[in-house]
Amino acid sequence: MAGVNRTAYRTCPLCEAACGLELTVADDVVTGVRGDRDHVFSHGFLCPKGATFGRLSDDPDRLRRPMIRRGGRHEEVSWPEAFAAVEAGLRPIIEGYGQQAVAAYLGNPNVHTMAGGLYVTPLLKALGTRNIFSASTVDQMPKHVSCGYLYGNPLAIPVPDLDRTDYLLMLGANPWESNGSLATAADFPGRLRAIQARGGRFVVVDPRRTRTAEHADEHLFIRPGTDAYLLFGIVHTLFAEELIDLGRLTPYINGVEELRGLAAAFGPERVTAVCDVPADRIRGLARELAAAPTAAVYGRIGTCTVEFGTLTSWLVDVVNVLTGNLDRPGGVMFPLAAHLRPNAQPGGRGFTTGRWHSRVRGLPEVKGELPVATLADEIETPGEGQVRAFLTVAGNPVLSTPNSDRLARALDGLDFMVSVDPYLNETTRHADVILPPLDALRKGHYDFSFLALAVRNFAAYSPPVLPPGPDGMDECDILARLILIISGQGAEADPALVHERLLEQALSRAGAAGLRDTVSGDGPAERLLDVALRTGAYGDRFGAVPDGLSLDRLLAAPHGIDLGPLQSRIPEVLRTPSGLVELAAPPLIAEVTRLRDALDRPRPGLVLIGRRHLRSNNSWMHNVPALVKGRDRCTLQIHPADAAGLALTDGAPAAVTSRAGSLSATVEVTDRVMPGVVSLPHGWGHDLPGVRLSVAAAHPGVNSNVLTDELVIDPLSGNAVLNGIPVEIKPA
Numbered sequence: 042m043a044g045v046n047r048t049a050y051r052t053c054p055l056c057e058a059a060c061g062l063e064l065t066v067a068d069d070v071v072t073g074v075r076g077d078r079d080h081v082f083s084h085g086f087l088c089p090k091g092a093t094f095g096r097l098s099d100d101p102d103r104l105r106r107p108m109i110r111r112g113g114r115h116e117e118v119s120w121p122e123a124f125a126a127v128e129a130g131l132r133p134i135i136e137g138y139g140q141q142a143v144a145a146y147l148g149n150p151n152v153h154t155m156a157g158g159l160y161v162t163p164l165l166k167a168l169g170t171r172n173i174f175s176a177s178t179v180d181q182m183p184k185h186v187s188c189g190y191l192y193g194n195p196l197a198i199p200v201p202d203l204d205r206t207d208y209l210l211m212l213g214a215n216p217w218e219s220n221g222s223l224a225t226a227a228d229f230p231g232r233l234r235a236i237q238a239r240g241g242r243f244v245v246v247d248p249r250r251t252r253t254a255e256h257a258d259e260h261l262f263i264r265p266g267t268d269a270y271l272l273f274g275i276v277h278t279l280f281a282e283e284l285i286d287l288g289r290l291t292p293y294i295n296g297v298e299e300l301r302g303l304a305a306a307f308g309p310e311r312v313t314a315v316c317d318v319p320a321d322r323i324r325g326l327a328r329e330l331a332a333a334p335t336a337a338v339y340g341r342i343g344t345c346t347v348e349f350g351t352l353t354s355w356l357v358d359v360v361n362v363l364t365g366n367l368d369r370p371g372g373v374m375f376p377l378a379a380h381l382r383p384n385a386q387p388g389g390r391g392f393t394t395g396r397w398h399s400r401v402r403g404l405p406e407v408k409g410e411l412p413v414a415t416l417a418d419e420i421e422t423p424g425e426g427q428v429r430a431f432l433t434v435a436g437n438p439v440l441s442t443p444n445s446d447r448l449a450r451a452l453d454g455l456d457f458m459v460s461v462d463p464y465l466n467e468t469t470r471h472a473d474v475i476l477p478p479l480d481a482l483r484k485g486h487y488d489f490s491f492l493a494l495a496v497r498n499f500a501a502y503s504p505p506v507l508p509p510g511p512d513g514m515d516e517c518d519i520l521a522r523l524i525l526i527i528s529g530q531g532a533e534a535d536p537a538l539v540h541e542r543l544l545e546q547a548l549s550r551a552g553a554a555g556l557r558d559t560v561s562g563d564g565p566a567e568r569l570l571d572v573a574l575r576t577g578a579y580g581d582r583f584g585a586v587p588d589g590l591s592l593d594r595l596l597a598a599p600h601g602i603d604l605g606p607l608q609s610r611i612p613e614v615l616r617t618p619s620g621l622v623e624l625a626a627p628p629l630i631a632e633v634t635r636l637r638d639a640l641d642r643p644r645p646g647l648v649l650i651g652r653r654h655l656r657s658n659n660s661w662m663h664n665v666p667a668l669v670k671g672r673d674r675c676t677l678q679i680h681p682a683d684a685a686g687l688a689l690t691d692g693a694p695a696a697v698t699s700r701a702g703s704l705s706a707t708v709e710v711t712d713r714v715m716p717g718v719v720s721l722p723h724g725w726g727h728d729l730p731g732v733r734l735s736v737a738a739a740h741p742g743v744n745s746n747v748l749t750d751e752l753v754i755d756p757l758s759g760n761a762v763l764n765g766i767p768v769e770i771k772p773a
């Protein structure tokens with residue numbers, strides 16, 4: 042496969058935007074990266090992270106062989122030795138203490154790999170533990186829960202129809218830096234500019250004047266964590282001024298009258314005191330949303346990682362419903378990805394949480410997992426069911442979850458830990474065994490998660506650009522071997538057993554049992570993808586639909602295949618028992634009472650929020666020199682008035698203290714943050730011993746999650762509260 046100065050096309054897996062890359066490859070090295078101008082979705086767009094794509098593969102700190110910790114140090118070993126150590130470490134704990142004694146944590150990069158989309162669920166099934174944790178509960182779980190109650194399916198998330206909308210209201214989202222989230226939109230900034238170019242508007246609501254806010258037609262500051270009040274103020278106005286118009290969806294919406302009653306307590310004059318958005322602008326937003334030919338409300342991380350995250354996520358969709366903008370072009374719509382099928386008919390079992398509860402704090406299960414905010418409790422607290430072994434896959438919870446110092450101490454107390462990860466980082470340094478998968482250039486790619494969130498339907502598959510190399514192991518093989526070890530079949534069992542079983546199951550589920558010989562694909566993930574594509578919404582049905590999709594058709598289309606603008610999917614997409622959109626599900630109604638009671642809470646003093654930077658991606662891209670060069674970005678932003686009141690000076694250190702912990706950060710005085718709010722980016726703090734991230738260690742920054750509090754969560758989703766943390770600050 043290697044050659045001299047050849048060109049390869051590849052979907053960028055580094056964020057949710059799913060851009061097409063054009064790579065220049067000389068022998069086994071990527072010597073150039075450009076945006077793929079012929080890509081059907083990204084049309085040549087490229088951000089600074091994507092431009093460094095090759096550097097992640099040739100990073101000298103990247104692990105290429107497994108590691109075992111001996112005498113407090115990690116040393117390279119062979120793959121058989123590593124899997125034997127996993128078997129020796131895990132099996133006695135499972136046999137001695139049961140399956141619940143093993144916990145698993147799945148990091149965000151799992152949604153950017155085919156192995157994560159196809160092999161993690163079978164791995165968790167084999168583990169049989171209820172102690173499953175993931176980055177979802179420090180991120181988007183509130184949106185899953187609100188969509189679960191509204192539409193009966195937590196994965197049915199409507200996205201703003203950016204390319205056709207006339208008016209976009211964005212809350213807690215900064216796509217100019219993040220490139221978008223829960224809305225896959227390559228060149229998100231270009232799509233926002235296009236709204237303005239065609240005479241539309243976009244408005245940003247955020248406690249910080251972000252880069253997105255700078256480009257917006259209007260930016261409104263809001264107190265962190267109070268977006269639910271603003272949105273309820275809009276709902277109140279829509280009812281009060283008789284601006285409700287459900288449009289085509291009128292027969293499919295349940296609960297409008299309950300909503301009217303709930304909104305009565307949240308008049309603009311009442312909520313402005315909490316959220317700081319002027320009452321006349323709250324009314325104005327309601328009128329603008331109702332009057333626009335088409336409009337969309339879009340909320341992201343700042344609306345999820347807060348105490349009322351689920352209510353806020355719900356209210357985003359409520360406003361879209363009440364203004365007639367759900368499921369219509371230019372509003373918010375449900376994508377239909379090529380590997381998925383539409384439902385045969387509306388209606389289903391609906392959505393529920395709490396099928397089990399965490400052992401120590403009694404927190405309800407949500408979407409098959411427990412809040413990561415209680416992971417340390419489960420490890421530290423003795424008794425039946427105590428977590429003694431820990432498996433991580435592509436995760437760094439020591440930097441990304443609340444009260445990190447406590448979690449790091451808890452990991453030291455484990456009997457055994459194994460990590461599937463390419464880096465010896467702040468979390469995997471605690472692991473007894475580290476199993477590094479092949480880098481992105483050496484494996485195929487299809488976005489199972491993000492094609493289901495794309496603002497235009499399209500499909501793309503990228504084959505491996507480079508061969509695996511002598512020591513490399515594909516992540517599907519690693520996870521298959523773990524499944525075999527966990528299920529007692531031994532460290533030496535052939536992973537092909539798992540690959541074939543999963544393929545048989547996929548064929549059987551698709552009603553295609555017996556068609557094994559017609560399946561395409563060089564690897565196990567590719568064969569599973571072929572089945573999903575061929576039986577998916579646009580599939581060839583194994584030859585019955587001649588122009589339908591298959592893996593072979595995607596292989597023949599290196600720039601992707603456009604499947605057209607989003608189409609209306611209600612009622613088919615609804616999986617509620619009623620087959621309707623349920624605006625007033627009982628758990629949400631009960632939570633509104635708590636929101637109403639909190640109207641009278643005293644306002645906290647200074648509160649901490651996070652922030653995003655274009656050249657950063659959570660914790661794991663700080664080892665790329667081009668992405669960390671330049672001035673220190675891990676600063677504590679504070680408003681000039683607050684800085685003056687606290688005698689803080691620009692560039693000097695400040696001591697920041699919360700209930701959970703304290704740290705010292707460099708002050709950046711700026712009116713980008715509103716008074717009463719300070720901001721630190723997350724994913725930093727690369728100065729811990731035993732880590733092999735030499736570039737990151739030279740730009741360590743501080744870990745904002747030392748300050749975030751594991752005891753405060755959004756109760757409906759279990760999501761951690763990472764924005765709006767009360768802090769005290771003084772010169773260090």
Ligand code: SF4
Pocket residue numbers: 053054055056057058059060086087088089090091092220227228
């Ligand atoms: S926006 Fe995201 S997908 Fe596109 S090049 Fe940048 S990191 Fe890659």
